[in-house]
Amino acid sequence: MNQKVRVRFAPSPTGPLHIGGVRTALFNYLFAKQHDGVFVLRIEDTDQNRYVEGAEQYIIDALNWCGIPFDEGPGKEGSVGPYRQSERKSLYRQYADALVEKGKAYYAFDTSERLDFHRKDHEAKGKTFIYNWHNRLKLVNSLSLSAEETQQKIDAGEDYVIRFKSPKDETLLLQDTIRGTIRIDTNILDDKVLFKADGMPTYHLANVVDDHLMNISHVIRGEEWLPSLALHQLLYNAFEWNAPEFAHLPLIMKPVGKGKLSKRDGEKMGFPVFPLSWNESQGYREAGYFSETVVNFLALLGWNPGTEQEIFSLTELISSFSLDRVNKSGARFDPDKTKWYNQHYIKEKANDELADLFRPILLEKDISALSFDNDFVERVVSLIKERATFVSDFWQLSHYFFTTPEHYDEKAVRKQWKPDTGSIMNQLVSILEDITDFSSQNLEDRVKQWITDNELSLGKVMAPLRLLLVGALQGPHVFDILELIGKEESIKRIEKGIAELG
Structure with missing residues (x-):
């Protein structure tokens, strides 16, 4: 790889970031870091009608929480900014005009009403209306009009768009790192709008121009952009620019049934589909998942490490990741597997860190921090975390x-x-009263010796003892419970239980 690796994640700020978008960002990040490259965040906000206040900050917060921050982007200006397309508006017109001058694009004056008429007319005849080589000379554009007529319409202030002139009778060979060679008959392509009547570029023009100006070496994006690949390659050809390498990631599929994972699936089956909460929708962070969990399970949705390994730190992912091992077919989302990952990371986390997360819950339960010191809470956590999926457990x-x-x-x-x-x-109370070393191991030795000496069964002693200490037949090793709550509290609980249960 001779050129410097530069990748970009380019979301639109139209709402919260879906975990499919997070996975796209993650794969870009891993690829960049593996090749000592640069991960760029570009906000594609050319569609101002769909812009949602707060969405851009949400995207930034989500990437930071996941531990995959961008190197260049809004607030981290590099040499190729600005990184919001709305702030690059003045750039795009010159490139659209350049394509018109080259004969690769043209002005189209067709009104939306006229185009709607053509669509309905085609539908009535069982056909699909496509604006391209077979009808563009019959429509109102600078290809069917003379230069003078075209200029008159522009001078008169008539609305127009700039359309790309798709080539006729060509076979386009497209290269995708994941999918290999893709053949496209250019006769089926429509003449996409590149520049809108409102003075803003469409996604296609802005995307290609920005990727070129930002020196993007690899475009790693979702499969839903695969239909745009032909136009984008044709635009690179028209500008006589070298195209980046393309890789289109597989979709994340529903847990059951067909189709890609949606917010509705999460609502129906009770799992998050966003990294952070957004309005009424709970995020993975607020549901109690760790960021390591989210990164780990997303990495293995569509990427196969080639081994049986399932647990990966971010560092391990960076060294192991390869686009060659990304699957073509969709990856089915498994909500239970995400819980399994979280369970693993709870076990791995330090007790003091988990105790810090647990303390607010204790305060909510009116358990005073003064009553139980840090060491006590950490020891409790050490005994129960093996059985927990979330800190909320x-x-x-x-x-x-x-x-x-x-x-x-x-x-x-x-x-x-x-x-x-x-x-x-x-x-048993008499035995416990005589024990001065109230450590778990000593308690176990003394109590079990007493059980043996009195020819009692373990079941006749241990299960009722647990019941009196806990209130139920649950919890870790009984002698660990005795040690932690202490001699006085242990005896008090046993005597209380005897009195209540007779």
Whole structure:
């Protein structure tokens, strides 16, 4: 790869960033970093009617949260800015005019009403109206009019657009890194509008001009842009510019059924489709997912590392990623797999970091930070995180460390509380009162020795003990619970349970 790698992510600020867009950004980022290149963010806001306030900042915040920040873009100006297309408006007209001068584009004065008439007329005859080589000389444009007539219309202030003049009877060979060679018959292409009557370029012209001026070496984008590839290549040819290398990523498909993943799928099945919350739609961050989870599962949607490895850090992804191993076919989204990834990253995270995330939940539950020091909360987290999918699960898994049980699981009581259980638990209290080293291992040794000496079964002691400490048959190792809540609280809970359960 001789030239400097420069890639771009070019979203439109028309709403929140879908995770399909995040994956496109991620693949661009990985490719750039692997080749010591530059990742550019360009905001394609030429369609001012669809512009949504706050969407651009949302895109930037989402990339930053995912840990894939751009190198150049709005607020990080490089030498080829500005990076918002609306601020580059004055650039595009000269390129549209240059194509007209070269005979590669033309002025079209057809009114929307007239074009609508042609479409309906074709539909009535069972045909599709395409504005191109077979009818352009019958329509109102600078190809069918004389130079004088054309100038008169321009001077009179008539609205017009600039259309690309698609070639006739050519076979276009397009190269895509993921899909190989694509053959296109140019006779089926329409003469796309490049410059609109409102003085703004269309996506196609602005996209190609900007990619050229920003020295973009590789265009890595979603499969939905594949139909535009022929026009874009023809524009590069018309300008006599070298085209970047193209790679069109596969779609992210619904968990069940056909079609690509949509916001509606998430709402119906209860999972996010946006990285961050937007209005009423919950994001992955707010749903309790870690950014590492999102990056990891998105990387493996459409890319195959060629091994059985499923867990990748961002550093590992940068070194392993290859466009050659991106699939052509769509990648099915699996909500359960995303939870599996989050479960993994919870286990991997440091206890102090998880404790910091857990503390606000404790405060919501009226658990005073003064009552339980940092070390206590971290030790609780260390015992329960293996069973958690989200930090929001922590309270359900650990409430008994912070509060004495008020109730006991009725089904467990019926099964575990026998006529002699109260007497056995009273004996256990006497044993615990005599133990000074209240560490988990010492407690286990002493209690199990007592069980053996008295020819009791583990089941007659351990399950009722857990029930009295926790209120249910759940939780980590019983002796870890005893150690952490301490001797005084442990005995208090056992005696309370004996009194309540008889």
